[in-house]
Amino acid sequence: MLAQQYAAIKRDLDDKGIVFSFSGYLSEGILYSLGEALREKLTLEDADGPTVRRVFSVFVEQMQNIIRYSAEKVRGRPGGTVELSAGMVTIGMEGGKVFIVCGNTVRNDDVARLRDRLDHLKSLDRDGIKTYYREQLREEPDSGSRGATLGLIEIARRASEPIDYDFDPMDTDRSFFCLKVRV
């Protein structure tokens, strides 16, 4: 029964082309380890340096978005640097392309602002994204954002197709946010 249950989960992941999947508390340490594993896997598949870096770049920005903005976090001692944020990250292959899906809880109050940012990014063509990146590179970060805007632009820039996103309302305070990027 035990093996059957987990084999079913694994089969489901395999069928979706998922190479790595992590769900739970994410930290910078986990980002580093998963990132190393991801690069090794891509290198073994003979991806060239720039391709590996493009995938890696999207991965890092997505993971750091969860670590910084997940609405579900535990912090260690006050003033400590350990930050554990709940979320999930899934990396797989689909039609010869790598995809990265990240999911985390967000506060409903933040949904409209995040949606605006993502819709704006989706509306831009390659040159528009480039111009937007140049502007934001020279902007002071807005309070509370910790550089999120530039991170999202970086993601859109490395994507080979328009980014996909969605929100699933959980309760009156929170929604589950998902972002899928094909590189």
Add this chain to the structure above:
Amino acid sequence: MDSLIIPATGRTPGVSFDFAAGHLRLTGESYPDDVAGFFGPVFSALHDFLARPERGAIRFDMELLYFNSSSAKALMNIFQMLETVARDGRPVTVTWCVEENDDSMRELGEDFAEDLRAVVFDLREIPAGGGA
């Protein structure tokens, strides 16, 4: 302080600032878990160096293979500091190194160079294979 040397780690860049020679280098990769914590001392050493009365030429070699978006902000900050002293007449050359097939890094170089007027900006191709 005549130099600032910080060895590279898996996720923080190698810093090799030889202030006596006016030669500054960043190598490796940059996606620190604490960007402010890492770049704070780098900015302050650079700031002190640029405030000194000597006006010798400065060479800055940007040899990073990868940097994340928060490091991009830090890098921009360094470029703006260099542009300020260059506008005051100090010769500054930035060399942005790019692996020959890395179009993303080449494009980033153009983004960073866009508003440099006094700094001389060179894009230099290096052979591929410096690491993934």
